[in-house]
Amino acid sequence: MASTSFGARVLCRRAVVKITSRGTSAAADAQSRGGFLRGEPHRRHPGVTNLKTLRLPDELQTAARAIINRAPVTRLTDRSRSLANFLWSRKRAVEDWTLRRKAVSLERGLWEEATEKARDMDEQLLEERIRKKVFSELRKTTYHWTPMKYDEELAVVYMAARLAGGYAAVRRAMNEIKKRDPSFAPKSLLDFGSGLGTVVWASHSCWGDTLREMVCVDSSGPMNVLAERLLKGDEERAAPHIKQVYFRQFLPVSPKVQFDLVAAAFTLSELQNAKDREEAVLTLWRKTGSYLVLVENGTKEGHEMLMEARDTVLKKREQTVHDSRPASVFAPCPHDLSCPKLAVEPTTPCNFQQMFHPLPLPGHKERQTEKFSYVILTRAEAAAGEAAAGEADGVDWARLIAPVQRRTRHVHCRACCSDGQLQHLVVTARKHSRDVYRCARSSDWGDQLPTAPRAPDVQSDSE
Secondary structure, eight states, rough: HHHHHHHHHHHHHHHHHHHHHHHHHHHHHHHGGGGTTTTTOGOOTTOOOOOOOOOOHHHHHHHHHHHHHHHOOTTTHHHHHHHHHHHHHHHOOOOOHHHHHHHHHHHHHHHHHHHHHHHSSSSHHHHHHHHHHHHHHHHHHHHHOOOOOHHHHHHHHHHHHHHHHHHHOOOOHHHHHHHHHOOOSSSSSEEETTTTTHHHHHHHHTTTTTTTTEEESSSSSSHHHHHHHHHHTOOTTTSSSSSSSEEESOOOOOOOOOOOEEEEEOOOGSSSSSSHHHHHHHHHHTEEEEEEEEEESSHHHHHHHHHHHHHHOOOOOSSOOSOOEEEEEEESSSSSSGGGEEEEEEESOOOOEEEEEOOTTTOOOOOOEEEEEEEEEEHHHHHEEEEEEEEHTOOOEEOOSSSEEEEEEEEEEEEEEEEOOOEEEEEOOHHHHHHHHHHHHHHHHHHHEOOOOOOTTTTTTTT
């Protein structure tokens, strides 16, 4: 009886020691991993860059409503909805080499089919028939891209359709810089393809105290006029709400002139071919002093155009270099490697979403969601500084590329990681620490998530 009691006491002591040591170890581990919080609560950890539902600045919304009320545009709601759908579904123009390759393939197939059926037909007549058939098939199956040309009326329709959504996307992208690089205080801005001036308004919301020069470049005269009216509240003699904004129809000529912040929102899709897009991106990068922000629709087309631009800046070597500082990706990618989403079939776009309040027009919902893709490129210093901070904190940051699924005691996160791989992370307090787990529960699609040290139950989405 005594020996049984003594054995029970020994087992009990061992269990207490084991539990205590495990708890101490877990607490120490959690404490060591919690340095990445930098004093912030879990719900506002450094990786949270999403914004709540956005509204247009009061001055911008008042000016837009005044313009709409004065504009003699019939069926504005229906036309704005149709234009928004058209712009969302718009594709890139088919490249000449793609068209030629398709024509050769069609012609070869038709020749093989014709020679089997009609051996004695005149070759010249057969060639003419095949040529006509090839042209007919190409006309039916090829996307017919045409440039957008805005007059005064269509510019107002565009404003009703895209002002609030475009502002929401750009404001969310700019917030990535403001949150992660709080020391950045730009004095100059270049907006290429400025349209309604949403980049100016979004940038002013972030850095209105420091911006001193904002250059808007758009080839459309009516669009520049409308953007200026929005700045003045639709009062011709009034002072603009945001000063030092200059409108141009062409980019500044000198390649040595740089701006702290350069942006192009929904502009690459308006350029006719890959060569034009490459030249435009290289020009914008030459003019970038710190950050280049590119935003497009959150479609497969939009994402692929941004990845083209990203690769152009990272890999293209120019003959004349005016700024030798190398480029790196600031957001959303946590790496400079090839986009892993393009390597997975079927290809899906890397996109994000932002809730916003649209202009109060008949038929518009109180809240809408803007789905967009973006990429921010930077000169080396900012990226190097952030990487060093991450190393000091002992974590890597991954980008959440899908909605977070919160379950009992675990969280499913699909992320693009710093090693260039897509991962399905199942985050628990036991395996990843309490801090990482609470951060995961507080994060959402588009945020960053601390992922190091790598957990053993990580699954690859590509497997």
